[in-house]
Amino acid sequence: MTLLPVDEALKAILARVPAVTPETTPLTDALGRVLTSALIATHDQPPFNASAMDGYAMRAADVVEGHALRVIGMSQAGTAFDGTVSAGEAVRIFTGAPLPSGADTVIMQEEAQRDSDFVRFTAPARLGHSIRPKGNDFATGQALLEPGTLLTPMHIAVAAAANHAELTVARRPRIGLVATGNELVVPGTPLGPDQIVGSNSFALAALLKPYAETITDHGIIGDDIDLLRTRLAEAFASEPDVLITTGGASVGEHDLVQDVLKDLGVSLDFWRINMRPGKPLMFGMRGKTLVFGLPGNPVSALVTAIVFIKPALRAWLGYAEPPHWHLPLAAPTPPNTARRHFMRAQLVHSTSGPTLLPIAQTDSGHTSSLSKADMLITQPEHDSGQGAGAIVEALSIDAF
Known part of the structure; x- marks a missing residue:
């Protein structure tokens, strides 16, 4: 069966995302x-001309060396001076206070010498100095965001x-999570000889939380077709906007999720993608619910969520496409296969700027290497490998 190119899969997913509510x-x-x-x-x-300093407000033309001005009042934030500054007069003023009528400059208090009701200045006046003009920050009718x-x-x-x-x-979507597999147990459970800890739902909940109104974890479902049908029907009955399953997305004897989803009315758009990790990705619809069937391997599940689910949720919210970074390599990348490779990489800050250090580990169950990664290098199909210093494209793992 032909594998669907990554870009076509993403385009098909985004076409199913509803308009922003x-x-x-x-x-x-x-x-x-x-x-x-x-x-x-x-x-x-500010809604009025305001002082940017503690000091005195006056007419700049009245400030003459050796000449004192008479202090006629005070202007404080929230309590303006009720009067007009005339020739030879000044008003004590504080930061944020309205500039009195008639005044056209402010001299800060460190450059003033007060003597009873008179004040002299050790610096010349500059017209309009230390004044925040009305509307200086923003003006009526201005688009701020x-x-x-x-x-x-x-x-x-x-x-x-x-x-x-x-x-x-x-409006943010309501997201449901379902993990499948007989071998899975929740964190904190003593492990039996054939068991592994299920991490996917916890990781996906953390990854997708910024986008979601609610995230409901429907737990782990074993590889029993009747149990799967019952529990998935219950998950759909909660009317999620997005339902995400992990595990059982391939075509082995115990990979039952696809058949059960179809039985429950899910119309699948596709289920195999030309990428690694994460080839067995399912996507479809049940009514208004977007349905993603992710691989069970933890790295595959998280990479497919970053590449496909996060852009879908951003589109749901009316937010821009996730940025694609273009950064130099700190070390070479090996040749790639016919599948697009989303390669784990660390973001390394050098004296010449940020660089990407590829992580050699490619196992789709190797969570510790993914935990060290900041970015996913997008390595094209059949790429011959790039040398240190080459500019490559990458996706941020943790960015919204």
Whole structure:
């Protein structure tokens, strides 16, 4: 059977992703969410000309060496001076306070000498100095954040400054996880002679948590067709937006997941991809649910999730395609086969900049090597191998 190229598989998956659904969330819950509409400033910031220093406000033309100005009042943040600065006058002012009417500059207090109700200055006045003009940060009607922005603490700061208590963001999908295999036990279980610890659901939950409204782990299901049918039907009954199975995705006698998914009404788009690790990847739909059947080997499961599921979830949220890095190699790569290779690599920071150090281990069950990796080098099909210093394409493992 012909293996589906990676790019065609990803294109088919993205074609099944539904349109972004907006919802409103309080600003306090907006971190890590994705905007669906532009954030527009509804006022000027600052809303008035404001002092950038503690000092004195006056008319610059009135500051003459050896000449004192009479201090007629004070302007504080939240309590403006109620009056006008005229010739020969100054107002004590504090950082963030409104600039009094008539004043056109501020001299900081370190350059002032106060004597009762009069003040002299040790530095010349500069017109407009130490003043934050009205609208200097942003102006009414200005677009501060664009749709598709992943909200960081700095974005939350500007949204709050713009007086937005709520933001319109993309609804996140509900994700279900199912692990299959007679040999699997949950972490913390004493191991029998034929058992291994199941890590896939824990790793996938951690990897996909930033994208999900909820992640429900439906546990481990043994290789029994009736049990699989019952438990997978229960998983579908919880109406996930995305259901991800691991294990049983190949064609061996105990690889039952594909047949059960079909019996339960899943229409499969494909199930074999021209890549390594991760060839036996299934994808299809059941109603509105996206269904991914990942390989059981831990590295294969996580690599296919990074390459296919993360881009699908980003599209679900209206976020941009994951960035493809182009970085030099710190060491050579070996020749590749006919399948695209997603090679584990460490991001090494050298004096000349970041480089990629390939990890030689290629076993699809070798989780410790994946734990040392920061990036996946995308090695093309039939690549002859690249030397140290060559620029190669890579995907970040941990980036949103």
